[in-house]
Amino acid sequence: MLPSARATLMAALEAGWADPQRLYAEGRRSRALLDQAREMLADGLGVRPPEVSFLPGGPAALRAGLEGLRYAGRRRGARMVATSVEHSAILTTGRHHAAQSDNASLFAEVRVDQAGRVDLSALEQAISVPGTVLAAVQSANGEVGTRQPLEQAHGLCRAHGIPLLVDAMASLGRDAAPEHFDVMAGDARSWGGPAGLGVLAVPERTRWRRPGPASEVEHGRTDVEPVVAVALAAAEAWRQTQASRVDEAARSSAIIGRLRAAAANLGDVDVVGDADDRMPHVLTFSLLYVDGEALVTELDRRGFAVGSGSACTSSTLEPSHVLAAMGVLTHGNIRITLPLNAIAPTLENDVDRFIAELPDAVAAVRAQLGASDL
């Protein structure tokens, strides 16, 4: 979390503790703070304040977005379409609905190319099937950084009268906010805000309806009251991240460019994701003959925190569905996500040291497996 967002959170816990539904002075103050947070985020997302709801986390917002579009379209059908690299909140919900109905065709997963970009002709084919009520396409993939062609995807969806749900969790705060969507979901953590705050944007033009009994909370899009201080901290983080976004992106791109070159030099490596049309702060690569868990541990020992999509690092022993869908190497996978400048001001030095130590770390884990000479 950004330091300024943390300060806002602490201060707002003092000022905004009361129930914003209440009419006494403290309640009115809480309401004013919540409205302020909503206005700031609505402005940033290019929608009006009543079109924004706060939910408990990005995945919850995303799932609510999906369920509301599905419910609103129930007289036309129940089929949903998503790219095969969507967030698991989408994929597990879609598969669950199809399994519940005992009808696999109710959830279609659209293939991506080796860079992780959705195949637009396959998307069009999938949404042309009668009974389709929504399509889900992310703004960019958080695991490999590739941006999705949202403008074209939205154009196709419009032509077929299908609403487009956009998961912007990976890109908000790093890239400009998406302009092409019918429902959008985001998570405050992606722009340096606190955990536990998702945003759901449902423009008035979109036919969206929450299943279940009517709710008075958050314009009827959830039944969980937001924590005012958390929403305010998210808005403060948004303000700061937007002010520095362009500089931040340039700095991140330069660093990722150096890391990418260093990774490509390691040999027997699959540097994954689109080389150019990508988020500025993410780099992912997979190394042949490397145990991902061993490499993460080795780098951690040297003071570097990296992610991995390798099967051995997951509790299910299945590799990342994103890497699998792209057809790239899944073992020996490393994911670097650069923190924001305000969180890691000495990042450049850490990156220098990382680049210097990476070849050694990789050689060490390959040697452990007797794979130095393959």
Added chain:
Amino acid sequence: MNASEVNPVHEIEVDARGLRCPLPVIRLAEAARDAAPGTRITVLASDPAARHDIPAWCRMRDHELRHVSDIPQSADVTDPAYLRFVVVVRPQPPKAAGAGNGSARASRST
């Protein structure tokens, strides 16, 4: 090379069932390193990552993936399900010192 030069005894089986990633790929790479071009290597693997990683290895190392099949669990449940791959070893460029190959392939993959 004509057909008569392909020696039918150049068949290797790598049984990597029960091994977790990246060991099936390492066993395959070891077999391929010591094999003549044209050798058919049959790999058996039960690790779910092998489904993705053996084709990726073939692409990255320029070997031919000829066939993949799912072998279901045996009827008496003594043998769990696994995957069977058939890989044909292609001639490899002389190995340069360092890591030139990887970077060239990595940039192509994007």
